[in-house]
Amino acid sequence: MDELARIGSDPNTRGFLWEGPTDYETTTTNVRRWLKEYERGLGHLAMRSNPGGELIGHCGLTETEGRVVLAYALHKNHWCKGLAPEACEGVLRYGFEVLGLEEIWTGTRAENVAWRGMIEDLGMTLQEAEPTDEASEEVRYAAVREGFLSLGAKKQRRAAIKP
Numbered sequence: 001m002d003e004l005a006r007i008g009s010d011p012n013t014r015g016f017l018w019e020g021p022t023d024y025e026t027t028t029t030n031v032r033r034w035l036k037e038y039e040r041g042l043g044h045l046a047m048r049s050n051p052g053g054e055l056i057g058h059c060g061l062t063e064t065e066g067r068v069v070l071a072y073a074l075h076k077n078h079w080c081k082g083l084a085p086e087a088c089e090g091v092l093r094y095g096f097e098v099l100g101l102e103e104i105w106t107g108t109r110a111e112n113v114a115w116r117g118m119i120e121d122l123g124m125t126l127q128e129a130e131p132t133d134e135a136s137e138e139v140r141y142a143a144v145r146e147g148f149l150s151l152g153a154k155k156q157r158r159a160a161i162k163p
């Protein structure tokens with residue numbers, strides 16, 4: 001729990017999320033929620049540097065306000081290594097292929113352009129924007145099952161064609 005709380009409290013790791021950094025109590029509440037959601041196939045999974053290694057983040061699906069939402073946090077020392085897109089793509093695929101979900105949402109602050117680019121590359125499209133209490137905006141993206149799965153098939157075909 002301490003490792004997860006450390007990641008969640010880092011403003012660099014969670015600064016672009018609408019709720020911002022979290023404290024130990026919030027981390028504990030989140031973990032309890034994820035454990036309950038495991039019964040439905042939702043919840044978050046640990047991201048480790050290697051099997052049995054250091055906890056570097058988490059990624060998963062939760063239900064919020066009637067929507068299934070993709071979220072992740074990755075320690076800043078592990079950014080720009082392709083880990084976040086790989087984890088998010090795997091979780092999206094799981095949600096659509098295994099759970100049979102029709103739609104998955106996600107969101108962030110509008111100024112988080114790197115994250116927005118990553119999520120758009122995964123086939124999620126901008127659906128909503130809402131002003132926050134600050135001089136910012138929260139943007140919300142969604143992916144639909146058919147579009148996401150057909151995008152994956154296109155990627156596989158392109159990879160098979162490359163020499």
